[in-house]
Amino acid sequence: MSVTQEGTVRVLAVLEAGRREEVVEVLEGDGLRVQPAGSTTEALSTLSERPFDAVICSLSSDDGDDLSLLREIRTFDEDIPVVVLTEDARVGEAFAAGASDCVPLVADGERYDRLPARLRSVVAWREEPGDRSRAAIDEELKxxxxxxxxxxxxxxxxxxxxxxxxxxxxxxxxxxxxxxxxxxxxxxxxxxxxxxxxxxxxxxxxxxxxxxxxxxxxxxxxxxxxxxxxxxxxxxxxxxxxxxxxxxxxxxxITARKRAEAAARRYATAASRESERLERLIDRTEVLLQDVTSVLVGAETREEIETGVCERLVEATPYAAAWIGDSTIASSVIVPRVRAGAKADAFSSLTIDADDPEAADPTARAASTRRVQIARGETAADLHPGSSGLAESFRAMAAIPIAHRETLYGVLNVYAEDADALDETEEAVLSLVGRAVGAAVSAFESRRVLLGSGIVELEIGIEDPSIGLLGLAAEADCRVGYEGSIYRDDGSVIAFVTVDPDGEGIEPAAAELADIHRIDRIAVHEGTGLYELRCPSGTLLTHVADAGGSIRRLEADGESLELVVEVADRPAARSLFTSLQGTYSAVELLGSRERERLPSTRAGFLDSLTERLTERQETALRTAYLAGFFEWPHAVSGDELAATMDVSRSTFHQHLRAAQRKLVGAVLDPEFESAPN
Known part of the structure; x- marks a missing residue:
């Protein structure tokens, strides 16, 4: 009987015990009828007793006589399809010995998945459907x-x-x-x-x-x-x-292939050139950075850092001159601060306006874009348009921003008498130098701040009515004073302000201002009201805080707002002032001064305490103090303070007691800083 007559393939499986059970399960699961046999003798006996459509056996590389079964079956029946399982590359030997098909074993989980289809295929091809398929390949089909x-x-x-x-x-x-x-x-x-x-x-x-x-x-x-x-x-x-x-x-x-080959050749050529360029860059970088690093490590002041770098660049490279300059706090004019090179005196009177991001001057572009700028010219005047007195032999220059993270500390400028001395490789090297110097200056300034050796105080006037505190003073016809603030995790601010004179129009006026989301009167004393404001992120207070500034005084009347801010150094002061100018209109620097920070432990004490207070605890403590809750009799009740915080009275007192405990602990406990929260 054929497979086409009964519809079911009958298979004799002559396999070793370790494989037989799994193969039989797969074949019967796919609808084939399987008769297992464990040896050659049993297989031949079974074949002689009943008809089968196909035989499946295995070919193991560990058995030296692994083809004997296949030969015996072929001697017994020349036509019956025999499918061989093999785990090695002996497919050719199996076919030579009479295999109809070979099925390589694949990874576990799919080892026998293809067996049912392969068995049906060899059986079908042996019988009439296969003969008709072969006959169908006629001249018309060809x-x-x-x-x-x-x-x-x-x-x-x-x-x-x-x-x-x-x-x-x-x-x-x-x-x-x-x-x-x-x-x-x-x-x-x-x-x-x-x-x-x-x-x-x-x-x-x-x-x-x-x-x-x-x-x-x-x-x-x-x-x-x-x-x-x-x-x-x-x-x-x-x-x-x-x-x-x-x-x-x-x-x-094959056009696509040829184009790909041509592209590969171009890429290989470009890669070779790039490799050569990188080798030059590495050699050049190593020498220059060694010189610059020795300066950065040995310098004790910022001036020593900048002077030493300029001198090394002139000594160890083809540069004829170098200088570093920066702008003043309220002006974008860059002026040389340190110079090096025999022809560097020409820069003593140089001033460069860096206010225009698309300025023709490369130093101005470097300051605004924070990227190295290279310029070449037939005359020295071409390098700094509008400037005069430069050495006529200069033909190329590079302006390198000295920056670290978001802070620009100045611009390093180098000059060469050979226009080809400054290329892409040199640009990459100088960019590394600029970043290294910027990091060193930043570290020096940070160390100076940590040691408390200096501070910059800015007095700034603003007449922009979009600022909430200024708008409140104008709308309510009062003076607004700043008493402190708490910066929340979501970026918003709780600000405490005094309003003089206090009146019923304060809260309606605040409700009309976008910079104030909520206002609550905490207390009134001799006609002056104390208020708690909820302000969103992006307001003046968060703007100053994000720039690293600390507000020491803020007052607003109906026309202007005066702000006194302390920052760590000149670059931070310039960055803050520039940021305010870019955000608000009518911003004016009324005054600035640099001074040594007075020795004091109060700031450190407050910082360590604030770190231990949660936002709610600090709010409860500051609100209670400013509202007169600690006075006797109480100027305000706990219920009233709880209402301003949108919490219950018991929750308010819980926050307040926790804050008081931490405050007392900070004063009395010498282990406070190392104690857990």
Missing amino acids: QRAIDEAPVGITISDPDLPDNPMVYVNESYTEMTGYDRSEALGRNCRFLQGTGSDPETVAAMREAIAAEEPVSVELVNYRKDGSSFWNRVDIAPIHDETGEVSHFVGFQTD
Whole structure:
């Protein structure tokens, strides 16, 4: 009985015990009928007793006589399909011994998944459906296969003059753009043109003349004149007498591959050049950074850092001069601060306006873009347009921002008398120098701040009515004073302000201002009201805090707001002032002064205490103190303070007691700083 008659494939599985159970389970799970056998003798006996559609066995590389079973089965039955499982590369030996199919074992979990389909296939191919399939490959099907093949196929007749093409398929016409009527009767060389390599064409011609196969790659041209790369494989076709009757050609458009190869060659060339550039860059960087690092490590002041770097650059490189400068707090004019080089005196009176991000001056662009700027000119005046007195021999310069994170500390400028001395490699090196110097200056300034050796105080006037505190003073016709603030985790601020004179119009006026989300009156004393404001992020208070400033005084009347802020250093002061100018209108620097920070432990005490207070605890403590809750009799009740915080009275007192305990602990407990929260 055949598989087509019963619909079920009957399989004899001759497998070792460790594999037999799993294979049988897979085959029967797919609907096959399986009879297991454990030895050659049992297998041959079973085959003689009943009919099977196929046999499955294994081929193990550990058994020296692993082909004996396969040979015995073939001796017994020459026609029955035998599928062999193998884990090695001995497929050829298995087929030579009579295997119908070999199934390599794959990873666990899919080891036998393909067996049912393979068994059904070998059985079906052995019987009538397979015979009909083979018979169906007639001349008509072969012709359709050639006509519709995905590669260009041509046939030429060498018995006709000039060996013209007598057949082209559809892919050929699509690839070349020529119709069959335009291509037939012509030699295939009509696709060649000026870009076709003569040596390749000659090799193809010689092979055809010698009646030998040939494969070439050359440029051909379509009907519309566009070029493409064509892989041409030509082979002679012999007739029954052995004579060459025709030539068949296979033509494949390989333009994409050729373009990819050309791109790869370009990339390889570029990579080689880049490698050479990087080697020069590494050597150059190593020497220069060693010199600069020695300066940065040994310097004790910022001036020593900047002077030493300028001197090393002039000594160890082809630079003729170098200087470092920065702008004042309220002005964008950059002026040289330290100089080095025999021709550096020319920069003593140089001033550069860095206010315009698209300025022609490279130093101004470096300050605004925070990127190295390189300039070249036929004269020195071309390097700094509008400036005079520079050494006439300068032909190139680089302006390098000295910055660390968000802070610009100045601009380093170097000059060369050779215009080619400054290229992309030099730009990369100088960028590293700028970052190294910026980091060193930042570390020096941070150390100076930590040691409390200096501080910059700014007095700033602002007349922008969009600021909530200024708008409140104008709308309510009062003076607003700043009493402190608490910065919340979500970026908003709880601010405490005094309003003089207090009145019923304060809260309605505040409700109209975008910078104030909520206002609560805490207490009134002698006509002056104490209020708690809830302000969103992005207001003046958070703007100052984000820039590293500390508000010492803030007062607003109906026309202007005066702000006194302390910052760590000049760059921070300039950054804050510039930021305020970019955010608000009518911002004016009323005064600034640098001074030594007075020795005091109060700031450290407050910082350590604030770190231990939660936001709610600090709010409760500050609100209670400012409202007079600690006075006797109480100026305000706990219920009233709880209402301002939107909490219950018990919760308010819980926060207040926790804050008081931490405050008393900070005063009385010497282990406070190391104690847990």
